[in-house]
Amino acid sequence: FSMLRKLTQLTVVGGPGTGKTVLAFNKARELADQGLSVLYICSSQALAAHLSSLKLGGSQNVQENLYIYSEVEFSYVLYRYFLIHSKKMTLSEIPHINDRSFVFSDEYWSLSLDEQVDLVKSQLGENGFYDVLIIDEAQVIEPSLFKKALALLGNSRYIYLFGDKN
Numbered sequence: 001f002s003m004l005r006k007l008t009q010l011t012v013v014g015g016p017g018t019g020k021t022v023l024a025f026n027k028a029r030e031l032a033d034q035g036l037s038v039l040y041i042c043s044s045q046a047l048a049a050h051l052s053s054l055k056l057g058g059s060q061n062v063q064e065n066l067y068i069y070s071e072v073e074f075s076y077v078l079y080r081y082f083l084i085h086s087k088k089m090t091l092s093e094i095p096h097i098n099d100r101s102f103v104f105s106d107e108y109w110s111l112s113l114d115e116q117v118d119l120v121k122s123q124l125g126e127n128g129f130y131d132v133l134i135i136d137e138a139q140v141i142e143p144s145l146f147k148k149a150l151a152l153l154g155n156s157r158y159i160y161l162f163g164d165k166n
Contacts, residue, residue: 011161020162024136025051027160032066033059036131041149043137045070071141078148082108086119113144117151131156138163
């Protein structure tokens with residue numbers, strides 16, 4: 001585990017139950033505690049909810065700097081970002097994730113992946129929004145989502161992928 005502290009880009013591969021999620025979450029908390037903004041994406045909404053509850057027991061830095069999303073939730077975050085920055089909507093105007101009447105969704109989803117990524121980059125500039133990207137269960141995360149997540153990183157480019165051999 002001490003080797004993990006020095007590396008800024010790492011892929012951890014192992015079988016189910018070998019502790020990859022524990023390593024991923026501990027790395028996320030460690031970097032968030034140092035004041036880095038950490039984006040943690042996992043495949044399961046249940047796991048994201050569980051890790052978010054564990055985050056509450058962390059330091060103030062961890063609570064403020066660690067953003068945990070399932071794959072579905074992160075897609076919604078990007079959609080919300082589109083509505084706020086491209087459509088100039090306020091947070092109160094944006095539909096809830098469970099509301100299926102998504103405004104402008106046809107327009108958003110008709111954009112190519114590159115257009116979606118360029119939209120995010122044009123709003124954030126070189127500094128990005130997050131310093132660190134951690135993806136747990138990387139073998140099941142859509143490659144397009146990974147590309148969008150990378151667009152949110154600043155120049156620091158801390159990237160940690162945890163997944164099974166599949």
